[in-house]
Amino acid sequence: MNRGISGANLPALRSHNTALVLGLLRTATVGAGTGISRLELAERTGLTPQAVSKITARLRADGLVDEAGRGAPTGGKPRTLLRLARRARYAAGVHLDRDELTVVLADLAGGVVDARTLPLDLGRPAGEVLEAVAGLVRETVRATPGADGAVLGAGLACPGPLDHAAGVLHRVTGLPGWEGYPLRDALAERLGLPVVLDKDTNAAALAVLPTGEDAAAGAEPGPGAGDSFGYLHLGTGLGAGLVLDGALHRGARTGAGEFGHQAVAPDGPVCACGNRGCLEALCLAAVGRGDTAGAARLLGVGAANLVSLLDIDRVVLGGRTVLADPGLFAREVAAAMDPRTLRAAGRTVPVTVATAGRRVVAEGAALLALAPLFGQTAVGRPPVRVRGRTVTASRGDISG
Amino acid sequence: MNRGISGANLPALRSHNTALVLGLLRTATVGAGTGISRLELAERTGLTPQAVSKITARLRADGLVDEAGRGAPTGGKPRTLLRLARRARYAAGVHLDRDELTVVLADLAGGVVDARTLPLDLGRPAGEVLEAVAGLVRETVRATPGADGAVLGAGLACPGPLDHAAGVLHRVTGLPGWEGYPLRDALAERLGLPVVLDKDTNAAALAVLPTGEDAAAGAEPGPGAGDSFGYLHLGTGLGAGLVLDGALHRGARTGAGEFGHQAVAPDGPVCACGNRGCLEALCLAAVGRGDTAGAARLLGVGAANLVSLLDIDRVVLGGRTVLADPGLFAREVAAAMDPRTLRAAGRTVPVTVATAGRRVVAEGAALLALAPLFGQTAVGRPPVRVRGRTVTASRGDISG
DNA sequence: TGCACTTTGGCAACAGCGTTGCTTAAGTGG
C-alpha cells in the first residue's frame, strides 16, 4: 500500500527536465550522431526554447555539454548543435559471469572507451573474486587518461537471482557460497564508488535500448509510448530482460524475466528447478543434442508468449549459444513466432540479435551506472478543466 | 524512438501534486475510511505541510474535499481529518458484454451509487447498441439526485481486441460488424461526455487495484514500488489485466494481457485463434467436459508463468466461470502455482477472487473515467550531486 | 481553575522554476 514518496517540488522539477534534456542529448551523441539543436530539444521535450536555453547553459557551465557546429541552413540563423561532452564523465561496467570477468569503461554517452576480459572462476572465495573485479576496474580506469577522478560509478551485472534494490545475491545456481552476499556494498567500498547491482539479462536489455545505434528495423513503438521489447539470453541458462514503455521492468524482488522457467509442455522433462516442462530444459536439451534449429523454434514459442502477454514491439536475442549462429536463431525464432503473433495479435514482430555481441552485458552494466543522469519519467500532463475549474490531471492509470 | 513530450512546467507540477493528494484522499475515503490529516498527507507525499495545506485549501474551495472530524488525541491540537466529497462528482462505468449491458454510476471515491443491467445482443447493429448504452447511462444518471450535471465522463469496457488510444474496436470474436468501429467517439458524442474505451480485463484489473477495500491478504508490494498483480478472467474466453508497479500495462497497441493464447502444450488442440496448445483452448475444453478443477489447475500453470516473467505480487481471479465456484478456483489455482513459484521464485503467491463479483468490470470502467484525477506518477527524485555540482537525478532506468 | 506545554495549521515573505516579451546575433536571398 505504501506508494512511496512522490511529491514533487521545484528541485525535482529541475532535475526531471535536466535529465530529459541529457537523455535526448545522449541519443543525439551516440554513434555518428552530429548533435541536436536547442530548438529541437524544445520540440521534443515540450519545454519552451528559453527553458531549454537555461538548462543547456547550466549543463555547459558544468562541462557536460559542448557545442558541435551548425545545423542545416534554414533561411535564417542556423541552429547551433549541442552534444554531450562524452569524456566529461565515465562509468565502469562489470560483467561477472561464471567463468569470466569483463570490465568496460564507458563515456557519458555510453560508448565503450576500453574493455578488458579475464578468466575468473566464480566458485572462488568472495574476497578473491572481489579483489579481481576491483583490480580490473582500477586497471581499466587508469588506462584511460583523464578518467581517474571522473568515474560516476560502476554497474555490476551477475547471473542468477539477486536483489537489485538491496544489492545482494540470492543463490547463484551451483555456487551456494554466494547466497545472501552483499556484493554491491562490498564492491562499492573497495572501489570508493557507487555501485549498482543487476541481473546480466537486465543489463543487456539496457544496452539494447535504442540510444541511437541499435533501434531494430521496423520496430515502431506505439504512439507516445517508449520502446518495449524483450531481450532473450540463451547461454548456460535462459533468461530475459524486459523493457516496457522504455523502462526496465524488474519486479519488486528483481524476479522478472525468468523466461526460461515458463511451462510450455505439461509432461516435459524435469528442469534443474525441479518442475516439469520448463522452456529452459527443453531448449538446452535441444542444444545438447545438436538441434540448434529446434532450440531456436522453442525459443520462438516462448517469445510468442511474451508478445501475447505484454504486447512488446520487438524481440532481441543474445547469449553465447545464440552468437554461435546468429542468423539461424534470428530466422528460426521469427519463423516460430510469426504464425502465433500473426493470428493472435495480427502482426509480425521483428527479431534481431544484439549487435554488441558478447560484450552486451558489460556495456549494459555501465549504462546502469549512467542511468540516474538520463531520466525519462514524465511529471504529468497539461491541466484538465473540470466543470470550469482547473483541477488536475496526471498520467495516472490511463495513458491515452 | 519518439519518447513523446514529457517536459514538466509549473502547471504540470501542480497537477501532479494535486493528483497525488487526491489519490491519497481517495484511499482514505473508500469503504469505512475516516479520512486523512494534512500532516499524514505531507508525510506520504514528501511535500511540506504548508504545501499540502495550500493544495487541500484549493480542493476544498472547489468542493472536492470536506473536513471530516478530528483525529486521535496526540497531546496537542488534534489533526483535522479530510476526505473526498464523494458526491461532488460522478463517473459512469459501462460494461458492454456479448449478451449483457451493465452500467454503474460511481462517486468520486469509486463507490457504486447505482447499477443497472440489461440483456443486450452485441450482434445487433451499432446504432441500436449505442442507443441502448446511452439510454441506460442517462437513465442511471437521472436516477441519482444531483448527479445530472456532475458526471466527469464514462468508461467503456468491451471484450476482444481494441485500441485504447484510438478508442476503436478491432475484431470482436464472432462479431465482424464491429471491426474498426470508433466506439469511443460515437458514445462520447451521444452522451456529450468524455469516454474512455478499454478491454474488460483491464477495467477489472483497475477495480482490483487496492483503493483501500481490496488489498489481498499477504500481498506486500516491494519497497517503494506500487502494487503488481495479474487479474485473470475466465468466462467465454480467457484474458488478463496486468497491473505493474501500480499502473495498468496495456502495451502500445492495447494488446497486453492475451493470457489465454500462451502456448503451454506443443501438441495441444487447435484453438479458435488457429494455433495449437493455447491455454484458453485447454482450459475451456476442461470446463466443457465438467473438469472444473482441471481447468483451475491449467489456469494455475499459466499464472505461474506470469509470476516467473513479471514477478507480480499476487493473482486475482474473476469471470463467470470462476464465480460459479470461487473457492475451488482459488484453491486449485494456488495448488498448481505453489510448486512452480516456490522452486523458481522461492515464494508463495497469494491467489484471491475479485470481491466485486460480476460487477467488477463495470466498476473498473467507472474508474477509467475517474483515473485522470488520481495520478500516481512521480516527477523524480531528490537531486544528485556529481563531482560537487548538483546536476540531476530522475527515476530513469534504474529504480533503486 | 489556571497555566505550561504540545501540536496543528494558516499568514507572509521568499527562492527558484519555466514563461513571456523583447532585443541582438547570424545567417539567406533578391
Add this chain to the structure above:
DNA sequence: CCACTTAAGCAACGCTGTTGCCAAAGTGCA
C-alpha cells in the same frame, strides 16, 4: 547592399513549493 528570416539570450514576471513565524486548540499537571 539590404530586407527578411530564424536562433538564442536578457529581463521582468507569475506561480510553485519552502521557510519563518504566530495564532488556534487541544492535553495534563499543579
